[in-house]
Amino acid sequence: MPYFDFNNIRLAYDDVGSGRAVIQLHGYPFNRSLWNEQAGVIGKSYRVLAPDLRGHGDSDVAAGPAAMDLMARDVAALMNELQIEHAVIGGLSMGGYVALAFYRLFPERVDALILADTRAQADTEEGKNLRAKQAVQILAEGMAGIADAMLPKLLHPETVSKRPELVRRVRDMILYTKPAGAAAALQGMAARDDQTQLLEQISVPSLIIVGRDDAITPVADAEMMNQKIKGSRLVVLEAAGHVSNMEAAEEFNRAVLDFLATV
Numbered sequence: 001m002p003y004f005d006f007n008n009i010r011l012a013y014d015d016v017g018s019g020r021a022v023i024q025l026h027g028y029p030f031n032r033s034l035w036n037e038q039a040g041v042i043g044k045s046y047r048v049l050a051p052d053l054r055g056h057g058d059s060d061v062a063a064g065p066a067a068m069d070l071m072a073r074d075v076a077a078l079m080n081e082l083q084i085e086h087a088v089i090g091g092l093s094m095g096g097y098v099a100l101a102f103y104r105l106f107p108e109r110v111d112a113l114i115l116a117d118t119r120a121q122a123d124t125e126e127g128k129n130l131r132a133k134q135a136v137q138i139l140a141e142g143m144a145g146i147a148d149a150m151l152p153k154l155l156h157p158e159t160v161s162k163r164p165e166l167v168r169r170v171r172d173m174i175l176y177t178k179p180a181g182a183a184a185a186l187q188g189m190a191a192r193d194d195q196t197q198l199l200e201q202i203s204v205p206s207l208i209i210v211g212r213d214d215a216i217t218p219v220a221d222a223e224m225m226n227q228k229i230k231g232s233r234l235v236v237l238e239a240a241g242h243v244s245n246m247e248a249a250e251e252f253n254r255a256v257l258d259f260l261a262t263v
């Protein structure tokens with residue numbers, strides 16, 4: 001597995017295929033294996049890069065909150081390392097927060113955006129408080145309790161009842177996350193800025209994808225982004241929850257490939 005070093009931390013990534021670069025950013029508290037279903041398919045026609053964001057997967061945990069801007073700068077550093085000037089930037093959930101931060105910081109390096117199961121708004125005060133409690137719990141008890149609490153919210157009820165292998169994979173990703181990395185990401189997400197104003201300034205082709213039954217970043221959030229981003233395309237995936245790229249992988253890949261063919 002390739003690694004690169006940036007600002008004294010080591011970050012892991014996958015690099016599959018060749019051609020135009022498509023960078024896929026995973027959500028919290030997952031890792032780059034979230035994109036396994038995409039790498040094999042999209043990687044046939046494009047160069048698909050999937051980093052483990054700081055504190056996740058095989059990447060190091062850095063001290064302090066993992067701010068979305070820091071994660072976006074890590075992505076830019078990966079591009080520098082691989083001499084990729086610009087790319088399609090995609091992200092699911094927290095990965096979408098990072099993709100928006102990346103666009104704000106480096107708009108000239110973004111060919112197109114893919115925003116999956118994510119939102120532009122900042123956390124509410126209640127949301128911030130909940131994240132602070134979760135960070136304390138994770139640091140004290142590890143990831144198992146949070147995995148049990150999150151799984152029914154992350155996945156469509158049919159996924160939970162009929163696809164034990166997929167449920168196990170999502171659970172394993174959560175358990176693989178280092179508690180300090182998860183706590184840092186929670187602090188980073190709680191501190192993130194509202195990006196609603198940014199949406200109207202986005203001038204690259206944008207695809208918005210959401211699971212019909214996403215309970216964490218619901219369809220209404222995707223519709224709001226679609227309304228504000230000029231010329232964007234919205235695809236709602238049936239029988240999918242928050243992890244729509246795994247739960248409806250075929251439809252997700254089709255939506256992405258159709259979109260990439262036009263940008």
Ligand code: MLT
Nearest residue numbers: 027028092093094095216
């Ligand atoms: C994620 O999937 O990245 C998180 O659920 C996003 C969040 O907690 O806001």
